[in-house]
Amino acid sequence: MTQTGDSLQTDDFFQFEADFVESLRCIPMQVRLKLDTCGVKLKLEHWHRFSEGDRQRLTQLPCGDRDATVAYTAYVQALVHRVQGTPASTLAIDPHPPWHSVDAIPEAVQAQARLVGGEIGLDQWRSLRPLQRFALIKLSRPSHENRNFYPALVEFGLAPPALDASPASI
Structure with missing residues (x-):
């Protein structure tokens, strides 16, 4: 049995992330899940170059269905392109993570x-x-x-x- 669809909510942070959630100095697990879902390899150096608003937006944007995943991917790639001049590397997306x-x-x-x-x-x-x-x-x-x-x-x-x-x- 495989469970499909993550009920990921916006601002879904864990207590063990509490030491960096206020500043979003590290990439929270919910964003890391979204990145794995859309196949984008985001480096911590990219994350640090994003504005606080951009980081917050990445925690809030949905990435569950196909359309949302495509939009999330485009948004992340545009942010990375803006801060480094080239898009982020991509990863293979596991169809059965x-x-x-x-x-x-x-x-x-x-x-x-x-x-x-x-x-x-x-x-x-x-x-x-x-x-x-x-x-x-x-x-x-x-x-x-x-x-x-x-x-x-x-x-x-x-x-x-x-x-x-x-x-x-x-």
């Missing part, structure tokens, strides 16, 4: 959960919204620093809060 699958938990996610002393059950995975599954997939990648993985598990109700929630203990 793993965050839409409710039948299997990616091994990298389970491995990261085990590293922090947990495990995610299939029923728990199925209970997550696609944006939450996307966040766990992104936060479990080897190229990511992973410090927000455990806070995400706690926020999503998949792990108890740590007694000592300092980054060194997670």
